[in-house]
Amino acid sequence: MKTTILGYPRIGSKRELKKSLEKYWSGTVSLDTLLQTAKTIRQKNWLLQKEKGIDIIPSNDFYLYDQVLDLSFTLGCIPERYAAIKNNSNFAKQDLYFAMARGLQKDTIDVTALEMTKWFDTNYHYLVPEFTKDQSFLVADSKIIEEYKEALELGIKTKPVILSPVSFLLSGKEKEEGFHRVDLLEKLLPVYETIIQQLIDLEVEYLQFDEPFLATNLSNKEQEAIQTTYQRFANKFPGLKIILANYFDCYGENLEVALSLPVHTLQLDLVRCPLQLDDILNSKKLQAHTHLSLGVVDGRNIWKNNFDASLNLIQKAIGAIGKERIIISPSCSLLHSPCDLDLETNPKILSKEVKQWLAFSKQKLEEVTTLKQLANQENLEISLVKLHENTKIHELKKTTPLIHNSKVKERVKALTKEDSQRANPFSVRQKLQKTALNLPLFPTTTIGSFPQTKEVRSWRAKHKKGILSAKEYQDLLEKETKETIQFQEEAGLDVLVHGEFERNDMVEYFGEQLQGFAFTQFGWVQSYGSRCVKPPIIYGDVSRENSMTVKWSSYAQSLTNKPVKGMLTGPVTILQWSFVRNDQSHSKTCTQIALAIRDEVVDLEKAGLQIIQIDEPAIREGLPLRKEDWKAYLNWAIKAFRISASGVADETQIHTHMCYSEFNDIISDIANMDADVITIECSRSQMELLDVFAAFKYPNEIGPGVYDIHSPRVPEREEMITLIEKAVKYIPVEQLWINPDCGLKTRHWEETKKALLEMVGAAQKCREEFSVLA
Ligand SMILES: Nc1nc2c(c(=O)[nH]1)N[C@@H](CNc1ccc(C(=O)N[C@@H](CCC(=O)N[C@@H](CCC(=O)N[C@@H](CCC(=O)O)C(=O)O)C(=O)O)C(=O)O)cc1)CN2
Ligand code: MET
Numbered sequence: 001m002k003t004t005i006l007g008y009p010r011i012g013s014k015r016e017l018k019k020s021l022e023k024y025w026s027g028t029v030s031l032d033t034l035l036q037t038a039k040t041i042r043q044k045n046w047l048l049q050k051e052k053g054i055d056i057i058p059s060n061d062f063y064l065y066d067q068v069l070d071l072s073f074t075l076g077c078i079p080e081r082y083a084a085i086k087n088n089s090n091f092a093k094q095d096l097y098f099a100m101a102r103g104l105q106k107d108t109i110d111v112t113a114l115e116m117t118k119w120f121d122t123n124y125h126y127l128v129p130e131f132t133k134d135q136s137f138l139v140a141d142s143k144i145i146e147e148y149k150e151a152l153e154l155g156i157k158t159k160p161v162i163l164s165p166v167s168f169l170l171s172g173k174e175k176e177e178g179f180h181r182v183d184l185l186e187k188l189l190p191v192y193e194t195i196i197q198q199l200i201d202l203e204v205e206y207l208q209f210d211e212p213f214l215a216t217n218l219s220n221k222e223q224e225a226i227q228t229t230y231q232r233f234a235n236k237f238p239g240l241k242i243i244l245a246n247y248f249d250c251y252g253e254n255l256e257v258a259l260s261l262p263v264h265t266l267q268l269d270l271v272r273c274p275l276q277l278d279d280i281l282n283s284k285k286l287q288a289h290t291h292l293s294l295g296v297v298d299g300r301n302i303w304k305n306n307f308d309a310s311l312n313l314i315q316k317a318i319g320a321i322g323k324e325r326i327i328i329s330p331s332c333s334l335l336h337s338p339c340d341l342d343l344e345t346n347p348k349i350l351s352k353e354v355k356q357w358l359a360f361s362k363q364k365l366e367e368v369t370t371l372k373q374l375a376n377q378e379n380l381e382i383s384l385v386k387l388h389e390n391t392k393i394h395e396l397k398k399t400t401p402l403i404h405n406s407k408v409k410e411r412v413k414a415l416t417k418e419d420s421q422r423a424n425p426f427s428v429r430q431k432l433q434k435t436a437l438n439l440p441l442f443p444t445t446t447i448g449s450f451p452q453t454k455e456v457r458s459w460r461a462k463h464k465k466g467i468l469s470a471k472e473y474q475d476l477l478e479k480e481t482k483e484t485i486q487f488q489e490e491a492g493l494d495v496l497v498h499g500e501f502e503r504n505d506m507v508e509y510f511g512e513q514l515q516g517f518a519f520t521q522f523g524w525v526q527s528y529g530s531r532c533v534k535p536p537i538i539y540g541d542v543s544r545e546n547s548m549t550v551k552w553s554s555y556a557q558s559l560t561n562k563p564v565k566g567m568l569t570g571p572v573t574i575l576q577w578s579f580v581r582n583d584q585s586h587s588k589t590c591t592q593i594a595l596a597i598r599d600e601v602v603d604l605e606k607a608g609l610q611i612i613q614i615d616e617p618a619i620r621e622g623l624p625l626r627k628e629d630w631k632a633y634l635n636w637a638i639k640a641f642r643i644s645a646s647g648v649a650d651e652t653q654i655h656t657h658m659c660y661s662e663f664n665d666i667i668s669d670i671a672n673m674d675a676d677v678i679t680i681e682c683s684r685s686q687m688e689l690l691d692v693f694a695a696f697k698y699p700n701e702i703g704p705g706v707y708d709i710h711s712p713r714v715p716e717r718e719e720m721i722t723l724i725e726k727a728v729k730y731i732p733v734e735q736l737w738i739n740p741d742c743g744l745k746t747r748h749w750e751e752t753k754k755a756l757l758e759m760v761g762a763a764q765k766c767r768e769e770f771s772v773l774a
């Protein structure tokens with residue numbers, strides 16, 4: 001029996017890589033320094049895994065920005081628009097790499113980044129490969145080989161981890177018509193084969209191919225492409241031990257294909273899908289030589305493993321196929337887990353009680369090893385003590401009053417149909433709201449956050465360290481809020497926001513004020529590039545004791561006669577972007593959060609806020625990977641939103657906001673949320689996303705984003721007018737709002753001010769142009 005992991009976090013346990021990257025980008029450290037930081041993190045990670053007893057240690061799980069980008073780069077899949085950078089010897093290869101990641105505006109060069117999108121159902125974003133019809137590939141970079149050699153120097157023979165050819169193709173996009181990206185497989189395979197041969201020349205033993213698309217619905221053509229791939233690899237490299245890694249769901253209807261593949265090991269996500277173990281062990285199709293890597297330790301969550309439950313699965317597998325064919329592993333790469341629980345030494349931030357229930361990446365390494373020892377009956381004196389401790393912790397957790405709050409449970413049970421329904425349908429509410437708010441045609445607004453400058457973040461950091469008193473911190477935030485209100489008034493925006501300066505993050509901030517949530521000091525997880533989030537931990541029944549945002553929203557409202565929009569994060573997004581308890585269904589936990597948000601919505605209304613936005617950017621990414629599971633999810637998720645939004649009078653206008661909004665398959669569910677106004681990201685797609693709203697005859701009001709906030713570029717007024725004119729073709733004018741794509745927190749003030757002034761100008765122009773239509 002052996003142990004392995006699929007990948008380790010690369011940001012560094014104190015975000016060393018993030019800090020170094022941002023310094024490199026701002027020109028304050030050299031490329032050498034950045035690369036040295038990177039190397040140190042890699043080596044630490046490898047040595048740690050060795051020390052913790054991991055037998056098969058991965059390499060090529062490190063990257064500076066994104067794993068899929070690394071592969072595009074390695075395979076020479078570099079779109080034409082970067083040619084000027086690629087062919088200019090003044091640029092280092094990392095400059096080209098970062099240009100693909102972040103875009104580049106320098107001298108005469110002005111290129112956009114690759115598109116960024118969510119990695120399956122995680123909060124990690126990858127950069128989307130772009131393919132042309134005559135796309136060619138070549139071995140353009142030696143990173144995989146270099147990292148393998150680097151570990152060899154430390155005496156570690158690693159298992160290189162590579163996204164498989166088919167999953168690489170599927171993760172990308174065709175940039176022209178007339179071909180399917182999977183058709184490029186024949187051209188791609190020889191390049192993979194060259195890399196594999198180079199590794200074999202260095203005596204590689206194991207190779208891990210990640211094939212996460214096996215957890216999704218695949219066409220026959222896609223399934224066949226997977227078969228072709230491994231058949232070719234098996235023919236060419238007969239001695240190579242290929243570990244095929246699938247994660248985030250079952251193999252499902254792809255199981256037969258998976259079992260038929262000539263690979264050494266199949267990796268199973270037994271956290272998301274424990275039942276598939278029986279299917280596989282009982283299947284006559286399981287080949288006599290195939291090993292199974294049992295992903296029993298949760299790579300997506302922070303809970304301590306339940307050893308008894310895991311050992312049950314492991315013993316079952318041993319009984320069926322024998323120890324020799326078993327590997328113990330986490331369910332997926334540990335990229336999605338924070339680094340090290342040992343850093344959490346402040347019980348005022350993370351209590352001892354909650355801490356004892358948790359395991360981060362480093363602790364998960366130990367869990368994998370302990371499980372092997374227990375299953376293998378090794379080192380029993382120590383491992384049995386660990387088992388007993390583990391059993392006891394899980395036993396006590398079932399009944400502790402820290403977790404269980406009967407009031408909350410009863411409130412959820414007592415919910416009725418009326419609780420998820422506004423008093424009257426939208427058509428009635430719309431009239432009342434028009435009278436109450438008296439807004440112009442094309443009302444202008446923003447999505448909520450204004451620039452979270454270094455200063456704002458440093459005030460919070462100083463306040464946390466006690467350098468700034470609560471009063472001093474409040475005063476600074478009030479000043480920032482006041483100036484922001486003043487700016488919005490001067491700019492002529494119609495519906496104002498307070499700016500969210502008091503928030504570290506749109507999820508963490510709410511978690512901090514709710515019961516049932518815990519926090520960490522260093523529990524960072526990479527979201528994209530250098531950006532990280534610190535997801536709160538939902539460990540118990542959720543309730544709200546005090547209002548969370550009323551102070552800031554009503555302060556902002558007190559400064560202006562224009563309506564200020566209260567600003568909340570919705571229940572599905574809070575759930576989706578937290579580490580969620582695994583002892584009850586997500587739908588139950590989500591409903592509890594919905595009730596807390598509902599109370600806040602009602603309090604905001606009482607405080608005089610006439611408009612309240614409940615952000616739900618994560619609704620779409622929460623969709624299960626397989627379509628057959630969508631309906632069940634959408635049922636409870638949409639209902640949770642409605643519960644949070646339905647406690648107010650008809651006159652109160654509820655907004656919601658979503659980014660990354662491809663709603664084609666779920667437009668009726670989006671409509672079913674029944675928000676009075678929805679603001680969405682639209683500018684990069686040139687309003688094409690509105691197509692589906694038009695086809696559906698979406699009844700409520702819509703604010704399609706008229707400019708991209710992910711870029712520092714200031715859009716021109718004419719561009720926005722063109723987009724609004726386009727939107728008018730899809731949506732009746734009286735339903736339209738004007739706003740940016742998303743919040744402005746990652747932007748600087750200078751560009752923010754300019755862009756918003758142009759936006760208001762564009763709206764004014766369109767009012768003149770279209771007033772006859774209204
Ligand atoms: N949870 C979540 N998920 C999301 C999003 C989101 O907004 N939140 N948006 C999308 C992803 N977009 C994102 C956009 C920006 C950031 C982002 O800016 N993250 C910040 C961290 C934000 C944060 O929580 N900051 C804290 C902690 C600040 C901090 O790091 N302080 C320093 C000290 C700073 C100083 O002294 O000046 C430290 O502790 O070391 C705060 O403001 O209080 C970063 O990586 O830099 C993350 C995701 C999708 N998923
Ligand atoms: C990721 S969606 C962000 C919504 C939030 N209100 C903001 O403006 O930042």
Ligand SMILES: [Zn+2]
Pocket residue numbers: 447617657658659741742743
């Ligand atoms: Zn957004």
